[in-house]
Amino acid sequence: MKQRIALIGPGRLGQAVGALLQQAGYPITAIVGRDQQRTHEAAEFIGASLMAGTDLKRCSRAELVLCCVGDDQLAPLGEALLDVLADTPSPTVIHFSGRHRAAILRPDDPRAAHWQVMSLHPLQTFASGEQGLNSLPGSYCAVEGNDELFPLGAKLSLELGCQPFRLRSEDKERYHAAACMASNFVTTLFHQASTLMAETLEDPAMAKTVLAPIFQTAVTNTLNLGPHQALTGPIVRGDIDTIRGHLEQLAEHSPERLPFYLELAEQTRQLAVESERLAPERAVQLKNLLDSFTSLS
Numbered sequence: 001m002k003q004r005i006a007l008i009g010p011g012r013l014g015q016a017v018g019a020l021l022q023q024a025g026y027p028i029t030a031i032v033g034r035d036q037q038r039t040h041e042a043a044e045f046i047g048a049s050l051m052a053g054t055d056l057k058r059c060s061r062a063e064l065v066l067c068c069v070g071d072d073q074l075a076p077l078g079e080a081l082l083d084v085l086a087d088t089p090s091p092t093v094i095h096f097s098g099r100h101r102a103a104i105l106r107p108d109d110p111r112a113a114h115w116q117v118m119s120l121h122p123l124q125t126f127a128s129g130e131q132g133l134n135s136l137p138g139s140y141c142a143v144e145g146n147d148e149l150f151p152l153g154a155k156l157s158l159e160l161g162c163q164p165f166r167l168r169s170e171d172k173e174r175y176h177a178a179a180c181m182a183s184n185f186v187t188t189l190f191h192q193a194s195t196l197m198a199e200t201l202e203d204p205a206m207a208k209t210v211l212a213p214i215f216q217t218a219v220t221n222t223l224n225l226g227p228h229q230a231l232t233g234p235i236v237r238g239d240i241d242t243i244r245g246h247l248e249q250l251a252e253h254s255p256e257r258l259p260f261y262l263e264l265a266e267q268t269r270q271l272a273v274e275s276e277r278l279a280p281e282r283a284v285q286l287k288n289l290l291d292s293f294t295s296l297s
């Protein structure tokens with residue numbers, strides 16, 4: 001028999017997780033939100049509309065309490081659950097934040113001594129319940145908490161279609177920084193490139209369109225070949241004059257972009273050196289060139 005689930009916070013992630021676990025045969029005994037109408041709609045999406053409500057007490061019968069509220073709500077929710085779970089035998093209380101450790105859920109209170117706490121973080125982005133439902137299968141999921149809880153975390157991850165892996169609590173913040181770099185900074189990079197590109201085009205609205213194929217190929221090559229082999233362009237070729245031209249033009253026309261370009265150029269130079277595809281003397285010349293513009297920016 002699969003464990004009884006209460007889901008608190010049926011938002012983007014909660015709807016996707018709830019629907020997948022419901023489909024996997026977990027009995028959902030409560031879906032708790034703040035607003036009755038929104039909670040009812042979310043519960044319909046999950047496939048358990050009769051379980052919708054706004055009263056946390058509905059969670060007291062659950063064996064697994066899934067806390068899918070926003071990150072800032074996790075600690076207050078843990079406090080609010082103290083009375084609710086007081087008579088629940090060994091509840092496992094789970095959150096899905098990439099940022100926080102599982103321990104954020106457990107208040108420093110003897111009434112929480114019988115709880116188990118765990119975090120499951122799917123490395124995926126959820127713009128809506130429906131999109132999350134489709135995107136989760138095939139993703140990876142970090143399981144963090146007591147070692148003895150890993151089999152349960154792994155099982156739930158697999159039920160969501162995700163490949164589980166273990167994450168140490170002390171590594172959680174750096175893990176999350178890495179995840180944000182991969183999912184957010186790529187977006188920022190594309191924004192920087194497309195706004196600069198727009199300044200050069202007769203039709204600025206074409207900037208994203210013309211960059212899309214090269215951007216997609218660069219990401220695909222990076223994933224398929226690895227960064228060292230995927231790297232192309234003037235830095236790894238050691239074309240110093242080309243880089244000087246970029247820097248001079250940016251300094252003249254878009255000085256506000258110079259620090260961003262210089263930082264990434266230096267990181268790219270180091271990657272080229274690591275890949276042993278940039279001759280050492282060229283690497284030094286390039287460093288001197290970048291340094292000379294860094295002092296201007």
Ligand SMILES: NC(=O)c1ccc[n+]([C@@H]2O[C@H](COP(=O)([O-])OP(=O)(O)OC[C@H]3O[C@@H](n4cnc5c(N)ncnc54)[C@H](OP(=O)(O)O)[C@@H]3O)[C@@H](O)[C@H]2O)c1
Binds near residue numbers: 011
């Ligand atoms: N979205 C992502 O891409 C993603 C990816 C990985 C992990 N996560 C994690 O998943 C968690 C949820 O994120 P989300 O993007 O799904 O957030 P969300 O769409 O804003 O959903 C949060 C839900 O929690 C409800 N809620 C907030 N406080 C509550 C409370 N005290 N009691 C009951 N319900 C409450 C909200 O209700 P209202 O409708 O009233 O606001 C909403 O339904 C976060 O920990 C986040 O870090 C998200």
